[in-house]
Amino acid sequence: MTRHASVWEAGSDKKHATPSGKRTRRTAPPRARQANPDVVLVLxxxxxxxxxxxxxxxLSSVVGAVDWLAWAGRLSGLLAGYACAILLALMARIPILDRGVGTDRLARWHATGGRWTITLSLAHMTFVIAAHSVESGLYAGTIHLLANGEGVWEAxxxxxxxxxxxxxSARGIRRLMRYEIWHxxxxxxxxxxxxxxxHQLTGPDFADGGLGRLLWLTLYVGVAAALLxxxxxxxxRRALRHRLRITEIRWESPTVISVYLSGAYLNELGAEPGQFFRWRFLAPGMWWTANPYSLSAPVNPRYLRITVKAVGDHSRALTRLRPGTRVVAEGPYGALTAARRRSERVLLIGGGVGISPLRTLFETLPGKITLVYMARRDExxxxRDELDAIAARRGATVLYTLDESRVVPLTGRxxxxxxxxLAxxxxxxxGPxxxxxxxxxxxxxxxxPSRRIHLECFDF
Ligand SMILES: Cc1cc2nc3c(=O)[nH]c(=O)nc-3n(C[C@H](O)[C@H](O)[C@H](O)COP(=O)(O)OP(=O)(O)OC[C@H]3O[C@@H](n4cnc5c(N)ncnc54)[C@H](O)[C@@H]3O)c2cc1C
Structure with a gap:
């Protein structure tokens, strides 16, 4: 455990040292707009x-079994169509959503939305077939629908x-395949x-044109534009503007490296401490996949840094990359930022390489701050040197705990x-x-309280 006494002013015009020893001025990134998750859900x-x-x-004009079945089919179809648009919007990586709601929560909403979409689509199909089958029977009703229903085959x-x-996407099956194949x-x-x-546009709500159809088209065109x-x-556009390249790879431990990157107009990236990018390294065998890694140092005009644990194909391949390799960074993403803070007192809990985004927050969050850093083994x-230096500079507390020693078991007490x-x-x-x-x-x-707990898991 290290406790230090000097006072550190957040946002001060501090100097920052690059790996090669040069010093550079760090500037605060512009604070981006972000959506409130509760407001998004209500919307x-x-x-x-x-x-x-x-x-x-x-509803008032619905009479008899056929009408009721057709009406239920219409309602479930509309909801399924709406859920489809929302499903895509959640994964469009719209910055205001991503920063406000958080990438991992959006992914969870997307998964839940996917289950609803399929359930509603199946309900729609069942009700519509049932409505057509009441008079002519299941076989004839289904054939009639397939032969005459507009867009039924496509749907x-x-x-x-x-x-x-x-x-x-079911957990058991997803685990059997590579992430990229699933993606x-x-x-x-x-x-x-x-x-x-x-098929949606042929439904009774939109077939006759009018405002409803216009709004539906606007929804889908809006989602398509956001995705594109x-x-x-x-x-x-950002890749062409920033032209990122690896400048240095530094080993932090036998399994962890830091990758330093340089490029143009880095401050325009708008990345806040705690955020991550999806990194596409333009090297043989790697250009077709973009993996998420958090910034492990605040953005400054000279370099970006990520700190990566070699756990699988992609992260291990990073250790073999050479300076000069071109890189495309998609982002910044993530809501683990200062915007979440409500209290003057902050506790950071990092596990393993989960220290990456916390390292930048430890340096930049204002207020009284304590860092608990958990790892399996000392190595x-x-x-660690950086964390100790930051703690000394700002009079913060940093506690290192090892799983083996069980110094700080994760219990409330x-x-x-x-x-x-603590409360x-x-x-x-x-962390994991x-x-x-x-x-x-x-x-x-x-x-x-839950609203004061902000977390990011390193898998979606
Ligand atoms: C928001 C976020 C921030 C992260 N920041 C860091 C960091 O700063 N440092 C660090 O070492 N690790 C970080 N990770 C974890 C890192 O992305 C994975 O360990 C890495 O992508 C594994 O890839 P691999 O091919 O080496 O291993 P694999 O064995 O192929 O993958 C291991 C697991 O990583 C996840 N994963 C793999 N590829 C992707 C992908 N393209 N997108 C999303 N998840 C994927 C999957 O859950 C997979 O099961 C972060 C993850 C997330 C989600």
Whole structure:
């Protein structure tokens, strides 16, 4: 444990040393706009009500079994179509959403939305087939629908593709395949959604044109534009502007490296401490995959830095890259930033290489700050000199704990003893999922309200 006494002023015009010893001025990044997660959820629900308003209004004219089945089919179809658009919007990497809600929470919402979309689509299909089968029977009703329903074939193909994507996303199956294969299979979702789109426009709510159809088209065109801009055009534009290259690779431990990158107009990247980019290294065998790594040093005009643990193919390949390799960084993403802080007192809990984003927050968050850094073995505690120097400069506390020694087991009681006034702290946690969840549960037991616990897991 290290305790230091000097006072550090956040936001002061401090100098920052590069690996090669040159000193450079650090400037505060511009604070980006971000959406409130609760407001986003409310907007999604309000949108669902608005999308189905005409359908609800027609309820009074529903008479008899066929009408009821057709009406239920209409409602579930509308909701399924709306859910498809939301599903894509959540994954469009729209900066205001990503910074406000957080990439990992958006991914969880997306997964839940996917299950709803499939359930609603299946319900829509079932109700519509049932409505057509009441008089002529199941076989004749289904054939009639397939032969005469507008866009029914395309919608059916879309649904099959969606179910396929859902199956490969099931935890047990996903674990069997490489992340990249699973990721690229997800692109079938776009085909599925746009295949079903023509069918949606033939429904009773939109077939006659009017405002409803115009709003529906606006929703889909808006989502398509956001996807095109945020996921494809903006990263290309930024790659051309910033022209990132590796300048140095430094070993921090037997399994962890820091990669230093230089480029043009780095301050324009707008990256805040705690955020991450998806990094595409333009080297043989690596250019087709973009993996997320957090910045482990605040952005400054001379360099960016990530600190990476070699765990698999991509991260191990990084250790073999050479200075000069060109890099495309998509981002910045993530909501583990100063914007989440409500209290003057902050506790940071980092596990393993989860120290990366916390290292930048430790340096830049204002207020009274304590860092608890957990690792398996002594040699896994990386960036230790920097953490000690920051602690000394700003009079902060840093505690190193090793799993083996069980110095600080993750229990509410232990954390309360360790950090006086724990319940009044904002707590930022980053690390492997198991450790992150254990820390969150311990903090809740120790009386820290959920709204003060901010976390990022290193897997989505
Ligand atoms: C927001 C975020 C920030 C991260 N920051 C850091 C960091 O600063 N330092 C660090 O060492 N690690 C970080 N990681 C973890 C890092 O991304 C993975 O360890 C790395 O991508 C593994 O790739 P691999 O091919 O070496 O290993 P693999 O064995 O192929 O992958 C191991 C696991 O990493 C995840 N993963 C793999 N590829 C991707 C991808 N393209 N996108 C998302 N997840 C993927 C999957 O859950 C996979 O099961 C971060 C992860 C996330 C989600």
């Amino acid at each position: 999604i629900y309000v949108g669902a009500v608005a999308a189905t308003a005409r359908c609800w209004a027609s 059916t193909i879309g649904l099959v593709l969606l179910i396929g994507v859902a199956v490969v 690229y299979l997800h692109f079938f979702t776009y085909i599925a959604v746009f295949a079903a789109f023509a 801009w945020c996921r494809f055009l903006s990263p290309v 896994d505690l990386v960036l 232990a954390l309360r003893v360790l950090v006086p006034g 009044e702290h904002d707590v930022y946690i980053c 999922t198991g450790m992150t969840m254990a820390a969150r549960n311990a903090l809740r037991r120790a009386g820290v």
